[in-house]
Amino acid sequence: MSQSYVIVGDGIAGASAAETLREEEPDADITIITDEGEPLYNRILIKEFAKGKLPEAPISIHDESWYDDRDVDLELNTLVTDIDPEGHTVTAHDGTEYDYDKLLLAIGGTPTQLPVENSDAEGIHHFWTFQDARDIKEHIEGADNSVVIGAGLLGIDLAAITAAQEVEGKYLMRGKAWWRYALSEEGAEIIHEALRERNVEPVFDSGVDYFEVDENDRVTTAVDPNGDRYDADFVGIAIGLNFNTEILGGTDIEYDNGIYTDEFMRTNHDDIFAAGDITEFHDLILGDRAQNGAWGSAKEQGTIAAKNMVDYGSEEFRWVSSYSITHFDFPFLSFGHPTLGDDHVEAKYSDTEWRRLAIKDGKIVGGVLIGDLSPQTKYKKLMREQVDVSGQKEVLVKQDFQLDDLEGAAAEQ
Numbered sequence: 047m048s049q050s051y052v053i054v055g056d057g058i059a060g061a062s063a064a065e066t067l068r069e070e071e072p073d074a075d076i077t078i079i080t081d082e083g084e085p086l087y088n089r090i091l092i093k094e095f096a097k098g099k100l101p102e103a104p105i106s107i108h109d110e111s112w113y114d115d116r117d118v119d120l121e122l123n124t125l126v127t128d129i130d131p132e133g134h135t136v137t138a139h140d141g142t143e144y145d146y147d148k149l150l151l152a153i154g155g156t157p158t159q160l161p162v163e164n165s166d167a168e169g170i171h172h173f174w175t176f177q178d179a180r181d182i183k184e185h186i187e188g189a190d191n192s193v194v195i196g197a198g199l200l201g202i203d204l205a206a207i208t209a210a211q212e213v214e215g216k217y218l219m220r221g222k223a224w225w226r227y228a229l230s231e232e233g234a235e236i237i238h239e240a241l242r243e244r245n246v247e248p249v250f251d252s253g254v255d256y257f258e259v260d261e262n263d264r265v266t267t268a269v270d271p272n273g274d275r276y277d278a279d280f281v282g283i284a285i286g287l288n289f290n291t292e293i294l295g296g297t298d299i300e301y302d303n304g305i306y307t308d309e310f311m312r313t314n315h316d317d318i319f320a321a322g323d324i325t326e327f328h329d330l331i332l333g334d335r336a337q338n339g340a341w342g343s344a345k346e347q348g349t350i351a352a353k354n355m356v357d358y359g360s361e362e363f364r365w366v367s368s369y370s371i372t373h374f375d376f377p378f379l380s381f382g383h384p385t386l387g388d389d390h391v392e393a394k395y396s397d398t399e400w401r402r403l404a405i406k407d408g409k410i411v412g413g414v415l416i417g418d419l420s421p422q423t424k425y426k427k428l429m430r431e432q433v434d435v436s437g438q439k440e441v442l443v444k445q446d447f448q449l450d451d452l453e454g455a456a457a458e459q
């Protein structure tokens with residue numbers, strides 16, 4: 047009898063799992079369920095659409111015929127509300143039940159709302175879906191001034207959208223630096239300067255205490271905890287993700303921030319797997335639980351999960367994640383877990399070139415490169431192979447660093 051697979055989530059993790067399952071099991075029944083109204087699109091390109099730099103068409107990855115051609119049942123606009131691990135079913139909002147032999151949860155996250163007065167007013171945007179990008183584009187094109195909150199990788203996309211649409215703006219940050227858990231003030235200043243050149247002013251030691259609105263409940267002003275007021279008819283908020291774990295309530299599937307999996311992407315239930323942003327997976331490189339929030343990692347986890355759903359133990363997830371930013375004249379890349387570590391080393395080479403490596407127990411666990419990305423392959427190799435770089439921090443950040451420069455590293459190459 048053919049196996050039945052149900053995948054919840056048609057993001058890159060779920061869709062790549064469907065593709066792999068079909069390749070591995072030509073006769074299986076495969077259903078993919080999503081609460082969105084459109085099939086897989088390129089989430090990392092929706093910012094280019096909102097900037098006005100790309101039309102809609104190239105952002106879509108699959109149309110419905112992609113699923114038909116592979117005999118995959120696609121259920122759009124369908125929110126899964128319940129999972130019954132014992133009965134092997136999931137239930138949708140309209141009461142439809144889907145039976146499975148194996149289930150994949152690739153359900154990602156939802157932007158965190160700012161818990162302040164009027165944060166649901168008209169003109170205040172969060173950013174995760176293509177529909178969000180359409181709403182943002184439509185609004186920012188007619189906006190006069192903007193405020194962005196959230197000094198991380200998604201916040202900077204919102205700031206870059208306001209800049210590309212030539213809307214003057216303020217970027218309110220806690221602390222004194224953009225992404226202060228991964229960059230020092232010296233490194234972040236390169237980003238701050240690039241924002242200023244684009245008429246987006248970073249405001250430090252700030253945030254939002256409350257928003258003021260007009261008689262139509264449209265945002266007019268952000269007021270920060272210092273009492274400073276910033277007029278804005280467009281506000282973008284990116285303060286993090288809440289992972290979509292609410293459907294696990296009432297089950298004994300183990301989760302905390304995300305769903306716990308082993309290195310084969312399996313949960314504590316033999317027939318339930320998880321992939322993508324939603325997982326807190328056993329990271330073989332870190333030797334600990336970890337969570338990635340990157341496209342390449344989610345794609346790989348979907349593929350690996352599918353292989354292990356067919357044949358458990360066949361392939362493990364061992365991956366150094368990367369995330370690049372392309373808004374500025376210089377390139378930017380973060381890799382691994384740049385906010386972790388018990389030690390770090392950094393160096394600045396010019397006004398647009400800087401590097402920082404995060405180190406834990408003598409091994410590289412992540413980093414940020416600005417300006418020159420060429421050493422990334424070497425650093426990722428050292429990280430993947432868990433090479434002990436204790437006592438050689440300064441060698442690592444030599445501008446033209448080569449693996450041979452490391453004592454003892456030659457043996458590892």
Ligand SMILES: Cc1cc2nc3c(=O)[nH]c(=O)nc-3n(C[C@H](O)[C@H](O)[C@H](O)COP(=O)(O)OP(=O)(O)OC[C@H]3O[C@@H](n4cnc5c(N)ncnc54)[C@H](O)[C@@H]3O)c2cc1C
Pocket residue numbers: 054055056057058059060079080081082089090091092093124125126127152153154155173174175200203290293321322323324338339340341342344368369370371
């Ligand atoms: C604006 C933006 C820019 C980004 N830029 C980059 C970048 O430059 N580089 C990079 O590496 N990463 C980037 N990312 C992050 C990257 O897009 C994510 O890491 C990746 O898309 C995660 O894929 P996923 O399949 O795990 O989750 P998602 O893409 O979030 O997909 C999960 C899907 O499951 C659906 N779902 C959830 N719960 C249910 C339910 N109960 N029932 C039915 N459906 C459900 C959701 O609606 C969603 O469609 C960016 C993200 C955004 C939003």
